[in-house]
Amino acid sequence: MTSFSTTATLDEPAVSRGKQGGPPPIFGGGDDGRSGPGLPDYPTRLRRARLGLLVALTPVLMLFVSFTSAYVVRQGLPTLDPRTNQLVRDWIPVKLPALLLVNTLVLLVSSIGMELARRQSKLAAVAATARPAGGVSVCAKGKTPWLAMTVALGL
Amino acid sequence: MAGGTRGGEAITMVSHDAHAHAAPQGFIRKYIFSLDHKVIGIQYFFLALVAVLTGMFLSLLMRIHLVWPNAHLPIFGDIKPETYLSLLTMHGTIMVFFVLTTAPQGGFGNYFLPIQIGAPDMAFPVLNMLSFWTTFLGFLVLVAAFFVTGGAPLHGWTGYAPLSALPSAGPGEGLGADLWIISIAIFCIGALMGALNFITTTLDMRAKGMTLMRMPLTCWAWFITAILGLLAFGVLLSAGILLLMDRQLGTSFFVPLGTVNGVLTGHKGGSPLLWQHLFWFFGHPEVYIAILPAMGLCSQLLSVFSRKPIFGYKAMVYAIMAIGFLGFMVWGHHMFMSGMSPYSAFAFSIMTMGIGVPSAIKTFNWLGTLWRGKIRFSSPMLFAIGFVSLFVVGGISGPFLAQPVLDIYLHETYFVIAHFHLIMGVASIFGIFAATYYWFPKMFGRMMNETWAKAHFWLTFVGAYAIFMPMHYYGMAAGLRRYSQGTEVAWINALAPIQKFISIAAFITIASQFIFVINLFWSMKKGEKAADNPWEATTLEWITATPPPHDNFGGVTPVVHNGPYEYSVPGAPRDFVMQTDAEVGAKKH
Numbered sequence: 001m002t003s004f005s006t007t008a009t010l011d012e013p014a015v016s017r018g019k020q021g022g023p024p025p026i027f028g029g030g031d032d033g034r035s036g037p038g039l040p041d042y043p044t045r046l047r048r049a050r051l052g053l054l055v056a057l058t059p060v061l062m063l064f065v066s067f068t069s070a071y072v073v074r075q076g077l078p079t080l081d082p083r084t085n086q087l088v089r090d091w092i093p094v095k096l097p098a099l100l101l102v103n104t105l106v107l108l109v110s111s112i113g114m115e116l117a118r119r120q121s122k123l124a125a126v127a128a129t130a131r132p133a134g135g136v137s138v139c140a141k142g143k144t145p146w147l148a149m150t151v152a153l154g155l
Numbered sequence: 156m157a158g159g160t161r162g163g164e165a166i167t168m169v170s171h172d173a174h175a176h177a178a179p180q181g182f183i184r185k186y187i188f189s190l191d192h193k194v195i196g197i198q199y200f201f202l203a204l205v206a207v208l209t210g211m212f213l214s215l216l217m218r219i220h221l222v223w224p225n226a227h228l229p230i231f232g233d234i235k236p237e238t239y240l241s242l243l244t245m246h247g248t249i250m251v252f253f254v255l256t257t258a259p260q261g262g263f264g265n266y267f268l269p270i271q272i273g274a275p276d277m278a279f280p281v282l283n284m285l286s287f288w289t290t291f292l293g294f295l296v297l298v299a300a301f302f303v304t305g306g307a308p309l310h311g312w313t314g315y316a317p318l319s320a321l322p323s324a325g326p327g328e329g330l331g332a333d334l335w336i337i338s339i340a341i342f343c344i345g346a347l348m349g350a351l352n353f354i355t356t357t358l359d360m361r362a363k364g365m366t367l368m369r370m371p372l373t374c375w376a377w378f379i380t381a382i383l384g385l386l387a388f389g390v391l392l393s394a395g396i397l398l399l400m401d402r403q404l405g406t407s408f409f410v411p412l413g414t415v416n417g418v419l420t421g422h423k424g425g426s427p428l429l430w431q432h433l434f435w436f437f438g439h440p441e442v443y444i445a446i447l448p449a450m451g452l453c454s455q456l457l458s459v460f461s462r463k464p465i466f467g468y469k470a471m472v473y474a475i476m477a478i479g480f481l482g483f484m485v486w487g488h489h490m491f492m493s494g495m496s497p498y499s500a501f502a503f504s505i506m507t508m509g510i511g512v513p514s515a516i517k518t519f520n521w522l523g524t525l526w527r528g529k530i531r532f533s534s535p536m537l538f539a540i541g542f543v544s545l546f547v548v549g550g551i552s553g554p555f556l557a558q559p560v561l562d563i564y565l566h567e568t569y570f571v572i573a574h575f576h577l578i579m580g581v582a583s584i585f586g587i588f589a590a591t592y593y594w595f596p597k598m599f600g601r602m603m604n605e606t607w608a609k610a611h612f613w614l615t616f617v618g619a620y621a622i623f624m625p626m627h628y629y630g631m632a633a634g635l636r637r638y639s640q641g642t643e644v645a646w647i648n649a650l651a652p653i654q655k656f657i658s659i660a661a662f663i664t665i666a667s668q669f670i671f672v673i674n675l676f677w678s679m680k681k682g683e684k685a686a687d688n689p690w691e692a693t694t695l696e697w698i699t700a701t702p703p704p705h706d707n708f709g710g711v712t713p714v715v716h717n718g719p720y721e722y723s724v725p726g727a728p729r730d731f732v733m734q735t736d737a738e739v740g741a742k743k744h
Binding site for chain 1: 278279347350351352354355358359360385386387388389390392393394397408411412413423424425426429432433436
């Protein structure tokens with residue numbers, strides 16, 4: 001969780017000042033009368049989107065809490081066999097294939113890789129704006145090809 | 156700057172060009188796929204209106220059938236026992252999901268939450284539009300269940316397994332039940348998107364000076380309701396998915412080994428109680444999702460029309476929170492019949508009676524607000540007072556049913572029907588009526604006809620009691636619920652006069668609802684033009700124009716200096732101080 005605080009900065013990322021950058025499209029873009037100069041500024045939208053995402057995670061959590069509890073309850077519950085009139089435990093554990101572990105591992109590593117790639121590109125963007133001023137390279141440390149690695153794992 | 160000054164007093168506002176954007180042009184963007192929370196609110200309102208008329212019509216058919224079981228109806232023909240169960244199921248589902256959840260939160264919440272906190276719109280307008288259209292789709296799918304082979308499902312709005320899990324269990328349990336589950340799942344997704352929007356908007360988009368403790372109680376109620384929805388609908392969604400898997404993919408989450416009509420079902424080991432746990436973990440908070448907005452609104456109206464600050468604002472806020480929190484602890488009281496351990500029944504029972512405490516706090520605060528007020532008996536106020544009355548009467552049977560010993564006797568009787576219809580159904584509907592009469596001028600720019608509104612109130616108020624009070628007696632005398640007819644059972648047959656009385660009361664009450672519907676549409680076109688603040692209320696929706704401009708405040712964002720209930724402030728020039736007026740000297744809370 002320590003990594004979370006670093007992502008919660010509200011300053012405007014320098015990417016948006018670049019030629020290609022520009023703020024990412026937000027809800028309400030298009031011809032709905034909300035685009036253009038009337039938009040709330042980028043940090044506001046970023047904060048709002050982060051809050052919204054955090055809130056959106058709650059029902060996802062509840063969804064899986066109830067799936068898991070259904071699984072656990074079903075696993076532990078003896079059921080009545082009307083033919084013998086006795087409680088029986090009829091849970092047959094599913095044999096998990098080894099592939100599942102590999103899949104999980106790939107998913108984990110690629111999501112970590114994606115986050116690292118995101119940080120690297122943010123750093124690079126800061127460096128790109130800083131260079132004209134100082135002439136010193138600030139992005140000396142981030143050379144690991146995280147993005148390439150994530151893409152590779154994604155395949 | 157619409158509504159910028161009133162009565163010679165300047166209202167402080169910060170000019171804020173950021174929201175001064177043009178309203179969308181074109182019919183479809185403006186009225187159909189609109190991103191404006193006000194239009195979406197009105198769309199929700201009309202969806203709920205269509206739904207409530209549908210649900211009311213189904214109850215009419217049921218009431219006819221209960222008294223005249225052999226009647227041959229003009230278009231429907233005979234109502235068979237399974238048809239009765241379909242009517243019951245669809246009535247419950249439509250009313251709970253598409254009326255009681257949709258109108259107070261989706262309708263009025265959508266329209267007035269952003270305005271009352273001084274925001275130009277919801278946080279995520281596109282999501283807001285999607286949540287309405289998702290809900291709409293859910294309604295269409297549900298209604299479609301009437302028209303498929305086998306008709307609508309039989310399993311009640313609670314969808315108890317194994318009946319709901321086995322397509323062979325009854326005529327409506329085939330495609331009809333599939334559609335029912337899919338509709339509920341779609342509704343869940345729509346409700347979750349809505350809740351997400353409400354929470355983000357409340358937390359992030361309040362105007363300057365609008366601290367949480369300066370929010371009107373309506374906003375508090377919508378906020379807490381959204382949190383309940385966020386936690387509850389995910390659980391119902393997962394339960395629905397599991398149920399669909401049981402039906403279509405051969406899993407056995409909810410179906411034990413057994414036979415239907417002598418044929419083995421092919422399932423074994425599932426637990427019907429698991430469904431009940433999952434369903435009621437959603438189902439009980441759902442009850443509060445229906446009633447909390449009405450409570451918030453009622454607090455608001457009692458203060459406005461008594462010309463007094465609300466009695467115990469903070470206590471009201473904490474009581475809403477306590478009710479919301481306890482609402483998640485008590486789902487087991489719907490399952491006392493299931494043979495649960497007496498120890499867990501005891502725990503659920505204590506928790507359930509515990510809800511009586513915050514509810515009583517709210518009730519006494521409402522009475523305290525009315526006490527020595529300069530009461531104006533306008534139609535919204537009548538419905539708000541009616542709400543308090545129904546809330547007390549419907550609520551008082553709660554502690555009866557909270558006791559496992561009594562509940563085991565009463566649970567399958569009409570006593571429970573009377574209890575939840577009064578408190579969750581009629582009380583919430585009174586909240587919706589009050590909201591309609593109160594906010595109609597702001598939404599449509601005209602006043603509703605007051606004479607007809609009062610006639611509507613008295614007929615509905617007396618009618619509701621005439622329907623549901625005898626139902627308590629019917630239940631105590633062991634009149635069983637869910638039975639399509641009682642003519643074959645001697646003791647139920649002996650109670651038939653009560654059913655007849657209830658049915659006649661229901662016909663009159665249903666007929667009097669058309670006063671409301673006609674008044675609604677007539678007033679939209681012909682009603683007297685409304686002023687910007689016809690009720691002399693203090694909250695932010697009344698500082699803006701009627702109806703509000705596209706960005707709610709016409710290019711400015713209000714700055715809030717006062718709490719929401721500054722009425723009859725000593726030394727103030729008028730008997731109300733707008734939230735945006737200069738701060739009043741002495742603190743009164």
